[in-house]
Amino acid sequence: MDPRENEEAVPSDVEDEPSRVAGSEVEDGEGEDLMDNLEADYRPMEHLDRYEGDGIDDAYVDDVTEEERFAARLAAERELAERDVVEGRLTGRRRGLPAALEEELDDDERRPRRRRRLEEAQAGMDDDEELGEVEINLDEARGPIREWIAQEPVRREVSRRFARLLRTFIDDSGDAVYRQRVRDMCRENRATLEVNYLDIANTMPVVAIWLADHPREMLPILGEAAKEVALEEFAEFSNVQESVFVRIANIPLQESIRDLRHFHLNQLVRVDGVVTRRTGVYPQLQRTFYDCLKCGAVLGPYFQTGDREIKLGSCPSCEAKGPFQVNVKETVYRNYQKITLQESPGSVPAGRLPRSKEVILLHDLVDSVRPGEEIIVTGIYQHSFEAAQNARHGFPVYSVNIEANHVQKKGDQYSAAKLTDDDKAEIRALSRDPRIGERIVKSIAPSIYGHQNIKQGIALALFGGQEKHPSATHRLRGDINMLLLGDPGTAKSQFLKYIEKVAHRAVYTTGKGASAVGLTAAVHKDAITGEWTLEGGALVLADRGLCLIDEFDKMNDQDRVSIHEAMEQQSISISKAGIVTQLQARCSVIAAANPIGGRYDSSKTFSENVELTDPILSRFDILCVIKDTVDPVNDEKLAEFVVGSHARSHPDDIAAERAAEEQRGEEGGGADASTSGSDPSMLSQQMLRKYITYAKQTCRPKLQMADYDKVAQVYAELRRESSVTHGMPIAVRHLESMIRMSEARAAMHLREYVNDDDIDCAIRIMLESFVATQKLSVQKALRKKFRKFLSAKADFNGLVLLKLQECLRDARRVEAITGQQEDRDNYAVPVRQLEERCRDMDIYDLKPFFDSEAFRDAGFRLGEGGQQVLLARA
Template sequence: MTRKVEFLYNLHLFLEQQLSGEENEILGDDRSDLISEESGEDLFADNFERDYEAIDELDRYEAGGIDDDEENDRELTVEQRQRAEREIKRRERERRRRLGQELNEESDLEEEDSSLIGLARKGKRSKIHDDEIGMDDESDAYIKNLGDTQGHKIADWVQMPGPHNEVIRHFKKFLRTFKITTTTVGGTNKPIYREALRRLVQEQKQSIIIDFEHLMSVDEILAFFLLGAPEQTLKIFHEALTELCFELYPNHRSIEKELFVRVSNCLQNDNIRDLRVEHLNKLIGISGVVTTSTGVLPQLSIIKFNCQKCGFILGPFTQNQENEIKPGSCPECQSNGPFELNMEETIYRNYQRVSIQESPGTVPPGRIPRSKEILLLGDLCDMCRPGDELEVLGVYRNTYNISLNIQNNLPVFATIVEANYISTREDKISFETLTDEDIQEIQRLSKDPKIAQRIYASIAPSIYGHEMVKKSIAFAMFGGESKNPGGKHQVRGDINILLCGDPSTAKSQFLKYIEKTAHRAVFTTGRGASAVGLTAYVQRNAVTREWTLEAGALVLADRGVCLIDEFDKMSDQDRTSIHEAMEQQSISISKAGIVTTLQARCSVIAAANPVGGRYDPALTFMNNVDLSEPILTRFDILCTVRDIADPVQDELMARFVTESHMRHHPLADENDAEQNHVVPNIFNVEPMPQEIFKKYIIYAKRRIHPRMTSIDQEKVAQLYAKLRRESLVTGSVPVTVRQVESIVRIAEAHARMHLRDFVNDDDINVAIQVVLQSFIDAQKYGIMRTMKKVFQRYLTYKKDNNEFLLFLLKQLFQENLAFQRNRYGADRVASAGAAIKISEEDLKSRARQYSVLDLKQFYESPLFRSHGFKYEDKFITQVL
């Protein structure tokens, strides 16, 4: 062996001994002799190129190291490859475990050991510990108690190498091992998140949803870190999920580069107006209605740059939300640019901003609704649209806004919520609030033969009378069934109502009751709403200069009820804007280059006052309300509310109001309430509790979808023909084919009240009765009396004879009262103790005309006594 080769060999041994920790005594004082060029063989002598000639005897492999077995050359299947990879990983873990035990068994090194052996051995131990175990000696003590941050902030602690790796290990274990008992027969423990990961790969999704309560029950430390430092912890969760998915499904790496963890069921919702400084960089939950939404834009995630001078690729750089990443200098040519964005290797992600506003029912009186911007990234984009009610879970962050600082002359920061998980509130309210006991109670109530009367009585129970109005509101709250044949033309199922009548008849109180009871209701007034405020409007963002679409009241009330008070105070132009929304239930926008259609699937319930202040029965309905024919035909039910002076009804109403005040006093107890309860409601049934009533509506609208199969179509056709003929003669409310659709919708709503899946003749008859009553009440007084006789068999359908006899008895008393006032004077008749008597024969003769013969049951009914009537010696007396 020559001196040069010997030098190279000794150098190799020296480096190997430095790593192995053995004594390095190869090099001595003659080191200069080893590297001396004076001695040795000249490798570049003459004919040195012959050293590289081919020699067949020597240029071949040894036969002992070659595997020529053809069976080993076959391609492995996916299962065999995965099995082999798992075996290699198992051996690697076993090797690391044995290595850690050997290191723990070594004795401590002597202090200040100057020998090369001690330094090399110590270096080797430190290197192996860091590389193999993944953390340094100092952090090893902390990992034994991951929750002990040793005085560090949680955000800083989880980013240290040791805790970072430990959090990844804990979260991977949670995803792999968490199981939940299924509800099937012989319930088994099922790894739900392993199954969720499999569905993620199968459906090529980008995220999975974990329940915070599941994480809290298994690993409280991770839940504590998530609440204390959500931004940093969620990044680690994303990293752990991505690693675990690519370990189990390596081919998914070519589809998605990064996966996300969405956390649900974490926090109670906070109000938008309650967000303060202490919420910054914390995990919050808020809810509201989406008002604006931008388009989905690509945002830089991981950036690479090209140096235009030398062509070197700089990066990757991770782009954050605050500042734009710019490279300093090129490490290849040391120049300061210029740099160009590498479009091919740069990674983008979806980016969208939406604004949510406080739900209409949660805004305190006299306050302006607050709004907050929500940042949607990744697969959260395009999951909502204007009008949707959202529940958002995300990190409350601050962002630097130049316009705010210019405007306030102070370092003021804007705030934004970076969403981690969003869900529509409508989905949650459907059945999560209903327990099994509630469903059993609802089904029990539906079997009551008087369930319809109980529902009517439950509508605004603090308002006396107004039978027609309460029925109409009940139909509107339950609603019909919408149809969309072939997905081309939608027929609405929502019922629109117009209340018109004298002042002080509780029209606004009915609207306020609906606002508090309906699932989703938006309340507005005629003077407080413009055309764009009702539909939608387009505005330009002050910062981005981008045109955005903001939703109006009808869009915000999608799948709910839109309440419009003072409907007559709106201008004609504003009323015209809601024509499309009331019939097609959509709003078309074509402004500033934005051409789109928004959904407005809601019932419209409006209240209006007559033109002269009071309703004049001598005029038609159109002349009283001064509304155009197109807007009137879009209302299914027209309720005429009149304030008629009736001594008996006025007394009952006054007693009902005073009793209501006494029962609802803050200091009143149950005994006082029972003693003061004297006046029954007009339906003579017990109303349902309001909480059960709300759940009954939710259950009926979600579960019951009535269908029309076998109904008497001839009856509806004949009725429509008669109504058309009468409308042309009277010239009052126009009758169109929309009245036929109204009958169908009301029949479906009546079937839904009874939780029936099919519409029967009873539902059709009730619907015909309501539509006829609405049409007749809109006529002049003289025509009204005539039409009641023409359509009497429809109007008296399934009416209690007691109610009908009460109506006849009231007519007799009104005629007798008018006669007495004309003969004796109004003062004498109204004096204390004055009474009016009606002969029983007069009532019998009038009831005989309508085939009612038995009056004894009527005299004994509570309806007869509650209206102040007494029967003695074949005379009926009513005390004024």
């Protein structure tokens, strides 16, 4: 029976008696004497010393044995233990262990829990699971988050959860991703562990939020946890690396450089841009110790935060104001480098100047990027104190920069290392298709109609030839240079813009907006160190890529001369401000220019149509002359293509938009994917990028000895004709150009050796470039002379279709002069006339052409009796 129920029955006079005694003593001011009348506490009190009879069973007899009592207690203890496990209760005893079994343990286990825990802590034992360490609920943060994270229990809980993520995380395919990354890191003696932010957000949402808002406090905690996991794999890892740096990748929210504001300070941000400048690597003080020169005491450590310089007040030993000297032996340094990140040219709003931010690279991130590379930086947006700016402006001004945590190159997604096994298998399967060369050319700029010769030249330039080093002092370039010269409105600039999007690395510039130093390199004085530094121009930034120059004819002659060395020797020599050096410019130059007067005049020589000099023209391997000729058939198809492209892209056309989205999803969302049509032979733009990357990284075609004779024969005949005519000047460079183009075509098929088809294709492209630069009267004679090279291994249907279109133009011209129409519904071309023109190309049987899809797709059909080719009038 509860004794509190009897207390209610105590008489009031008994209850008030002690209070009266106590009150009298308090009133005297001397307080209560506890030792006075001590025996009264043990006096008998009848009304409190008896129990009530209700509820007591006097008939109960305890006749159970000792074994039964022990079994009953054991069952009760087991039931209570199971209840604790189900309800998640944490007690001092181990989970699920009955009390009866604990009684059978030794004396060490039956010691008081507190004393046992103290002894184990002193012995350094980790008994968290047995003692049932209470987990901290991170969701219930008390006070500011920064102060909450600074508490040791919270740090331990965050570290424990992150370590559990590294040990147990499994991706969709069932692989332990991070455990394998930790093993690879330890095996390669690296100190960087890349962690996906989305994995942290899915498993630990609170930690992910804290990491984004307070990265400076969270990253050291994650690094310590990662080092613990690394030490579990390799116990001696601490002898190799002092610490592990956790690199956070794939933050969902990406900011623009011009959108960074004050509320981003001290937060984790993700920006992208182009590296325009890079300093040297400096040792930065990380943990500093000082020696007092008066008393010899060692002061420190002082940790460099980057906000301001460390200034010492006085020595704690001798209280002297100095002088102090850095203790070189105890001081710890770290690698420090600063780069300038500028907005990508395509992301700058119209009429705005590109913004830039300084990014600080520390530890193993130094020298990880080069000027010209387009990168994505994840780091801490921070401010730094600069006394020079404060003195100049007169009020507190802080410069801002980004302390990089993770750096990713944009081209890495298409690098050979990033290609999956499925991608490589698909690429090798495509290379076995004998028509893969035609499919690649057809996939180049699918939103532009026609211009097959330009697309073929661009495909060769994207794959490129092989760089050779005959000796230690001699180097032969492997990049292919290309010039597009033609009338306005022929999609020259559109081709350059397409190459900028599809190439692995490309820099786009215009001739009027580019100066000599903007193309090559400039020398500037560093505002911080005062040293003269080099800033690379467009050609330096495009190293191992492509440099696209639009409006090439609008450049000044002095600026155009500056790229002569870069186009052939692929280097830029600098001798300014005491700096004498050479910069690498190993890139292909693809330029677009307009002729004099805006239009190309076929009755004039090539030198009269263009203001470019012979030295610059001889450095181009492929020269495409684009003429805007009037052709009703071709113009009608071009109009239908353009109108259809606009109709498919109209926002109100819901069905077309849905079909475009499905196609974009199948093709990976590449550039021009929505306008690539439904031709199954075309490659998606994403697969085209992967194919080019794989070919450039793995394929090294070689030229066989038997192929040199044909190339030498063509070169000798071209030299003989160039001395008579006034077209493109032929030099030894064009002999090397044919070899480079043949190697590029072999790389398109992933072949190790160049075959006859590759040689014929290179010769045909070189001859087309040479013939197109001649007068109209000279072109026919040259085509007839080089007929065996121009028609060798060429597309049979394409050649006959070209002759058929020439016959159709002649028929229309005769009809316009005479005014007579034999058939009001159709244009008619005699088959005999077409056969006579095809005999010049050694083509005698036209039946395969009349049965081909090219004949039907062009709109032609055979008349009755097979004596005429008919084309319906528009």
